[in-house]
Amino acid sequence: MAEACNTCSESSECTGEDCPAALKELQKIKNVIAVMSGKGGVGKSSVTGLLAASLRKKGFSVGIMDADVTGPSIPRLFGLQAGQLENGHRGIVPAGTGLGIEVISINLLLPSEEEPVIWRGPIISGVIKQFWTEVGWSELDYLLVDLPPGTGDAPLTVMQTLPLNGVIVVTSPQSLVSMIVRKSINMANKMNIPVIGLIENMAYLECPDCKKQIRLFGSDSTEEMAGKMGVPLLGQLPLEPRFVELCDKGKIEDFTREKSEINRVMEGIVKTFDTVEQMN
Template identity: 55%
Template sequence: MMQQNQVIEPRRNIKNVIAVMSGKGGVGKSTVTAILAKELRKLGYSVGIMDADITGPSIPRLMDIKDKRSTTDGQYFMPVITKEGIKVISLNTVLPNEEEAVVWRGPVIASAVMQFWNEVVWDDLDYLLIDMPPGTGDVPLTVMKSIPLKGVVMVSIPQDMVSMIVSKAINMTKKLKVEVLGLIQNMSYINCDNCNHKIYLSDEEDKEILEKMEVELLGELPMTREIGKLSRGQELYTGEIFSSIAKRVVKKIENKR
């Protein structure tokens, strides 16, 4: 990558940058990012994904590009383009081996994320989704302070402990004056195969926290074996559930103009 003292002249014209954040790992944030990107693409938008989860990059597998690598002219990186036409940059598209461990301190990781922003040829995009690492550390702080976000989509699961941690993430966005576009509750329920009835897996609900934080619920996603297909490079049929969430995100962005 470029030295920090080199002049940066990025080729990018990105209309809307949205961060996808969870506050806690293991809630399906990267999966939500991947599916949301696919749904926005189906709606006709040009889309990119910046995998800012440097130490745990999973976007290449979810987007079925784990064997592809970014190219460089020695100054800028070209993102990998998926079969749907979605542009992706991730540490795993830069490293020769996806299993190579990244043992970096926080400031170095944050610097790498900014290089993804400054040194990747994104060209024209309607939406760039940033898959954030869990927590409220160096990378989320750097992204919110240095990249012009239109908003943040929060991802949670129906557990009291997770809701508390998500509250911390929402409070972080408020302190930094970044709007939360809404919350997606993942692993919310399962569908009965016989009657198609929704069976909720927990009594915990995010309604109280949503009202307290003044955040809209963008949608609830079921727990399903189908989602496992993504990590194996197979297509996932999401139906109207994710399509409606993507349309709500677009409407939120359009209402900001």
């Protein structure tokens, strides 16, 4: 039984298996933040990569756990290839990016990034737990957990077993997406996980000539929805072709060195992380 169990209010009924208090003692990580979305295609993984790179540039030690086991994309964003991982005295040594971000993903363990993962929910949940218990993470300031879209087994496993400080929800400006985002926020609320805020991706496209903002997905209701849900809108990220280009080349970290509206917004979002530790 972990030392934390002695003061846990649930210790009389808990068997110790998957206990968040016990799991927290396995790693010396200050803050664990999940990044989730109601549906796929909103750029959740690219936002996770941006958050990690922005935090790292501020001097924080950062890691990414790619919990999207059946659709991992974090290694591709950072230009990481399979076969880089080694075993250390504390478990699997995570891959390192150019900026020194630690990364674990199923695609780093497969012989090819195109190899499909055809597993049922319980196996996927087990792998996510192993990403915490059997990986030799450093003493990180932030571990970002890139969740698969929706409210299924993987997000539930992360919320029930990892010592989360909070979740960030990524959305795009469409009424259908907004409806599904509410499900994600309600899930976090039911699991008693603080919602740090919303990040709206692909909010608009700026005309390179006249600088007019073009709302490709129609009128924006995200700010109104966030207000009704009582969740802060952390920032609105535009579509920038240069960002897409570098992500496709596995050079997402290079983008953070460029002058862009995305990076300006991300700097403001990262400043809100100063209050994350106070949420728990």
